[in-house]
Amino acid sequence: MFETAHEQSTAQPSPTATDLSNQHPSSESRLDPYSGNWTIFAPQRTERPDEFVDQAPTIKTDVACPFCRGNEAITPPAVWARHIPETARLFRNVTCCEEEEEPWSVRVVPNKYPAVGDLQSDSKTAFDSGAGRRDSGLFQSGCVSGGHEVIIESPRHFHSLTQLDIAEIDLVFQAYRDRIKHYRSIEGIQYINVFKNVGYDAGASLTHSHSQLVALNQIPRPVERIVERMSHHRASTGCCLRCDVIRAERKAKERMIACDETVIAYCPFASQLPMMVRVTTLEHQSHFENLDDRALESVSRMVFRVISWLEKIRPGTAYNYCLNTCPPGVNDPSDSFHWSIDIFPRMSHVAGFEWSSGCMINPVLPEAAAAMFRKCAAANSPRRR
Numbered sequence: 105m106f107e108t109a110h111e112q113s114t115a116q117p118s119p120t121a122t123d124l125s126n127q128h129p130s131s132e133s134r135l136d137p138y139s140g141n142w143t144i145f146a147p148q149r150t151e152r153p154d155e156f157v158d159q160a161p162t163i164k165t166d167v168a169c170p171f172c173r174g175n176e177a178i179t180p181p182a183v184w185a186r187h188i189p190e191t192a193r194l195f196r197n198v199t200c201c202e203e204e205e206e207p208w209s210v211r212v213v214p215n216k217y218p219a220v221g222d223l224q225s226d227s228k229t230a231f232d233s234g235a236g237r238r239d240s241g242l243f244q245s246g247c248v249s250g251g252h253e254v255i256i257e258s259p260r261h262f263h264s265l266t267q268l269d270i271a272e273i274d275l276v277f278q279a280y281r282d283r284i285k286h287y288r289s290i291e292g293i294q295y296i297n298v299f300k301n302v303g304y305d306a307g308a309s310l311t312h313s314h315s316q317l318v319a320l321n322q323i324p325r326p327v328e329r330i331v332e333r334m335s336h337h338r339a340s341t342g343c344c345l346r347c348d349v350i351r352a353e354r355k356a357k358e359r360m361i362a363c364d365e366t367v368i369a370y371c372p373f374a375s376q377l378p379m380m381v382r383v384t385t386l387e388h389q390s391h392f393e394n395l396d397d398r399a400l401e402s403v404s405r406m407v408f409r410v411i412s413w414l415e416k417i418r419p420g421t422a423y424n425y426c427l428n429t430c431p432p433g434v435n436d437p438s439d440s441f442h443w444s445i446d447i448f449p450r451m452s453h454v455a456g457f458e459w460s461s462g463c464m465i466n467p468v469l470p471e472a473a474a475a476m477f478r479k480c481a482a483a484n485s486p487r488r489r
């Protein structure tokens with residue numbers, strides 16, 4: 105009786121209007137120490153009228169889902185698959201799936217419509233030697249290749265990661281680790297990005313829960329810039345920039361959300377997008393793929409918790425997450441990079457000002473966002489039951 109009453113009063117914090125209006129009234133710009141980008145915080149913009157609500161596209165239901173169990177033939181053959189037998193789930197026994205017909209829990213396949221083709225030895229040689237670059241003065245171009253894979257997170261037709269159980273989510277993160285290691289071992293791969301799009305507003309084209317990996321034979325300039333800034337901080341202070349920020353955030357507390365002995369979740373000071381949460385390890389680690397099983401399990405649990413809080417704050421929200429690990433093409437002898445995952449709901453669109461200036465406008469201060477997450481976390485804490 106008490107539990108039911110307690111759950112009714114706390115399980116659904118709906119902070120959107122009240123909590124967002126508790127922000128500072130005027131605009132402020134903040135510098136992201138990693139990218140060097142400035143973001144404008146304009147809390148008053150949450151009051152804007154929106155005539156385009158509830159205009160999400162309808163989902164086609166007459167086409168077979170290529171990611172569901174039984175439709176494996178629609179996708180290219182798996183390059184990685186693991187299975188958690190139903191009876192062994194509690195004991196975390198995982199088996200490799202040698203054959204496509206074998207049952208699977210998580211399955212990785214090449215993207216049928218890749219953004220970039222496979223890195224072939226001839227195109228790698230051509231790019232490295234400069235022969236793949238076409239430079240005619242003002243109009244420069246080059247060969248881009250690498251790999252593009254889809255991580256199918258369940259044989260069941262789930263929409264969000266939070267519908268999986270914790271052992272399955274742990275397996276998804278093991279898939280990330282293994283596939284990043286795979287691409288890292290390929291000569292010529294300079295950059296690896298793992299990301300997840302959930303919902304139309306987040307860029308997803310299929311509803312079945314999945315994430316993607318893109319590997320490239322070149323490092324995007326904004327990533328190079330972050331690497332340079334982290335390296336400069338290490339050279340000038342002797343410390344890792346992310347480790348310094350983590351220490352400062354734990355001291356300041358106002359943007360902190362959750363922390364265990366291994367992993368921290370907080371809202372970054374200069375978040376480019378509203379309600380962004382950063383998850384990373386407390387201990388310095390440049391490469392996500394070097395995390396051991398214990399740390400990986402803590403990370404997958406924290407990501408699960410953050411997304412479940414996010415879905416309580418904004419039910420049915422579209423969201424993305426992006427995993428940043430030290431790019432293979434970076435020569436980082438001072439070990440200045442520190443991996444992270446950024447999780448963010450899609451509450452706002454990149455509009456004219458943002459496109460033309462490169463400066464984002466964020467209507468939610470990270471302090472207000474962190475307070476909402478903490479409120480949700482406290483309401484769901486087993487100690488409150």
Ligand SMILES: [Zn+2]
Binds near residue numbers: 169172260261
């Ligand atoms: Zn499906």
Ligand SMILES: [Zn+2]
Binds near residue numbers: 344345348388
């Ligand atoms: Zn660090």
